[in-house]
Amino acid sequence: MSWTTNESEDGVLSKYHSESPLIDESNGGSSGGGVLLKKGPWTSSEDALLVEYVKKHGEGNWNAVQKHSGLSRCGKSCRLRWANHLRPNLRKGAFSQDEERLIIELHAKMGNKWARMASHLPGRTDNEIKNYWNTRIKRRQRAGLPLYPPDLCLQAFQENQQGQNTGGISCGDRGQHDPLQVNSFEIPDVVFDGLKANTEVLSYVSDLTDMSMNTMLLKGMSPQYYSFVPPTIHRQKRLRESSDVFPDSAGCVQNGFPLFDQFQNDPGDKVASSFGASFRPDLDPNKSLLSFDVTQGDHSLPNGNSSASKPIHGAVKLELPSLQYPETDLGTWGTSPPPPVLESVDAFIQSPPPVGAFESDCSSPRNSGLLDALIHEAKNLSSGQKHSDKSKNSSSISPSDMADNGTLNVCENEWDEYREPISPFGHSDTSFMNECFSASGSSLDDPPSAETFTGSVVKPEPVYADLLPYKVRESKRQTDFTRPDALLGSDLFEQSFGCIRGHGIMTDTIATLNGDNSAADYMHLPSASSPLSQEWGFNYCVWNNMPPVCHMSDLL
DNA sequence: AACAGTTTCAACCGCAAGCCA
DNA sequence: ATGGCTTGCGGTTGAAACTGT
Numbered sequence: 001m002s003w004t005t006n007e008s009e010d011g012v013l014s015k016y017h018s019e020s021p022l023i024d025e026s027n028g029g030s031s032g033g034g035v036l037l038k039k040g041p042w043t044s045s046e047d048a049l050l051v052e053y054v055k056k057h058g059e060g061n062w063n064a065v066q067k068h069s070g071l072s073r074c075g076k077s078c079r080l081r082w083a084n085h086l087r088p089n090l091r092k093g094a095f096s097q098d099e100e101r102l103i104i105e106l107h108a109k110m111g112n113k114w115a116r117m118a119s120h121l122p123g124r125t126d127n128e129i130k131n132y133w134n135t136r137i138k139r140r141q142r143a144g145l146p147l148y149p150p151d152l153c154l155q156a157f158q159e160n161q162q163g164q165n166t167g168g169i170s171c172g173d174r175g176q177h178d179p180l181q182v183n184s185f186e187i188p189d190v191v192f193d194g195l196k197a198n199t200e201v202l203s204y205v206s207d208l209t210d211m212s213m214n215t216m217l218l219k220g221m222s223p224q225y226y227s228f229v230p231p232t233i234h235r236q237k238r239l240r241e242s243s244d245v246f247p248d249s250a251g252c253v254q255n256g257f258p259l260f261d262q263f264q265n266d267p268g269d270k271v272a273s274s275f276g277a278s279f280r281p282d283l284d285p286n287k288s289l290l291s292f293d294v295t296q297g298d299h300s301l302p303n304g305n306s307s308a309s310k311p312i313h314g315a316v317k318l319e320l321p322s323l324q325y326p327e328t329d330l331g332t333w334g335t336s337p338p339p340p341v342l343e344s345v346d347a348f349i350q351s352p353p354p355v356g357a358f359e360s361d362c363s364s365p366r367n368s369g370l371l372d373a374l375i376h377e378a379k380n381l382s383s384g385q386k387h388s389d390k391s392k393n394s395s396s397i398s399p400s401d402m403a404d405n406g407t408l409n410v411c412e413n414e415w416d417e418y419r420e421p422i423s424p425f426g427h428s429d430t431s432f433m434n435e436c437f438s439a440s441g442s443s444l445d446d447p448p449s450a451e452t453f454t455g456s457v458v459k460p461e462p463v464y465a466d467l468l469p470y471k472v473r474e475s476k477r478q479t480d481f482t483r484p485d486a487l488l489g490s491d492l493f494e495q496s497f498g499c500i501r502g503h504g505i506m507t508d509t510i511a512t513l514n515g516d517n518s519a520a521d522y523m524h525l526p527s528a529s530s531p532l533s534q535e536w537g538f539n540y541c542v543w544n545n546m547p548p549v550c551h552m553s554d555l556l
Numbered sequence: 557a558a559c560a561g562t563t564t565c566a567a568c569c570g571c572a573a574g575c576c577a
Numbered sequence: 578a579t580g581g582c583t584t585g586c587g588g589t590t591g592a593a594a595c596t597g598t
Contacts, residue, residue, distance in 0.1 A: 039567080039568070040566095040567075040568090040592095041566070041567075041592085041593095042566085042567085060583090060584085061583080062583080062584080063582085063583070075583080075584090076568085076569090076583095076584085076585095077567075077568080079583095079584075079585085080566090080567070080568085081566090081567085083585095084566075084567085085566080112586095112587065112588090113586085113587090114586075114587065115585070115586055115587085126585095126586075126587080127565080127566075127567085127587095128565085130587075130588085131564070131565055131566085134564095134588095135563075135564070135565090138563085139563095
């Protein structure tokens with residue numbers, strides 16, 4: 001138990017430990033008289049005093065609590081205790097599914113505006129919501145899942161388009177929309193809070209109409225694009241992470257296969273290495289997004305075409321919108337010392353690399369809700385396609401690099417075959433896979449158990465059952481997703497992974513994770529001997545967009 | 557059972573806005 | 578206009594609880 005004087009409320013002048021939960025009022029009752037103020041956990045007697053005080057005097061004037069109640073707590077502490085624990089009508093316990101969904105929705109809309117979010121969740125405190133969200137971020141990061149359900153992004157986008165079509169921008173939280181009254185996963189005014197009254201930014205919103213969501217999602221808008229970095233991350237921290245994430249020749253960026261670094265703490269190490277070994281010989285850097293040549297520490301390519309851009313294609317594809325990191329120096333990518341692998345992965349998910357071509361065109365709605373970033377990214381992609389020439393000579397990645405990349409086209413074309421016909425945008429493969437592999441859960445937090453490749457247990461990620469694409473739902477009826485064998489043998493699985501059949505990656509992966517050869521049986525595949533080159537681009541796309549290899553652990 | 561690693565959550569801190577004298 | 582005070586907010590910390598080995 002620590003104590004401090006209230007001579008400086010925020011600056012602790014002295015601390016010491018005491019056995020006594022409460023300080024004797026005789027120590028001094030004046031709030032300005034250097035009274036020792038207690039810190040740390042509240043005791044029930046303190047709570048009682050505070051409750052009694054509020055009953056008598058009402059809320060507010062918290063600095064007076066100490067005077068009138070004998071509590072040796074600073075006003076701030078009293079207010080916090082009251083607000084978070086003592087006030088009536090507080091809802092305690094785990095968030096319900098509806099609440100969780102609402103939080104996600106609200107966060108997409110507001111960003112880290114915990115207090116505002118709390119006002120939409122009766123009985124919940126900003127602190128609770130904040131803690132929940134931070135936990136969620138960690139979990140989803142670790143699992144390699146997007147922060148937001150793809151549908152949320154789509155919905156935001158559609159809302160935007162509707163706004164365009166009806167001659168106006170859907171403007172943010174106007175204080176009228178009460179999400180509690182929204183039946184479904186509706187986010188009518190999501191996204192554009194930060195765009196109001198900013199014509200420059202709005203201009204890119206209009207550009208959005210040039211591209212479909214399909215384009216956005218399929219041409220490099222991998223799921224990780226909408227696992228946007230939360231704005232909670234300090235700029236300085238972002239910078240550090242951004243540089244950490246792009247060490248020179250080592251690691252995720254270099255090989256363009258970021259998520260697979262997660263294998264490195266796992267027996268799946270073998271998988272990671274097998275990827276490198278399997279693919280390198282056949283890769284054509286001009287066609288593939290990836291470069292597995294670990295010798296490319298200078299980011300140069302065999303064809304001499306590019307510098308930093310090509311090898312990090314995959315990274316950029318996987319990354320978050322650059323708009324939040326315009327200040328990060330691209331040049332630092334290759335100079336920072338290699339970070340710990342897992343940190344790297346986490347940071348990689350969280351902190352996108354800056355992309356010069358991206359940052360050049362638009363101002364960044366940095367402080368807006370996270371989905372703003374998606375829109376921003378979409379605009380960047382769009383504009384990048386329009387100005388491909390400009391970026392070709394750039395040392396940084398540009399959207400056109402991605403757009404021009406034949407692999408992506410392959411990816412898109414092939415994915416069309418697998419695209420969910422009912423879903424308006426074919427449903428991202430991420431959601432598809434996420435949902436496939438976690439579809440057995442009925443609760444938002446109740447999918448099958450998942451383990452990360454760090455070996456630590458990760459709380460399963462929410463499943464948005466009602467967001468399941470039709471095909472998945474249909475398949476779900478016929479397949480027991482709680483049973484890996486059933487899933488692996490199902491048509492759904494076949495469809496999902498059919499794209500990567502033929503080269504044995506999946507087989508190897510599963511076999512590795514299983515520690516046996518059963519995967520080959522499940523996959524009905526020839527094993528690693530099959531040619532890779534034709535399929536690699538699309539394969540990569542699938543893996544790229546697929547969450548997470550980690551999710552293979554869900555399967556197994 | 558003991559230990560270590562991880563997660564959760566209550567509480568603290570610093571800052572900023574609003575109010576008022 | 579200014580400075581002090583109060584309140585509110587968002588980020589961070591650290592202890593407790595939990596889980597795996």
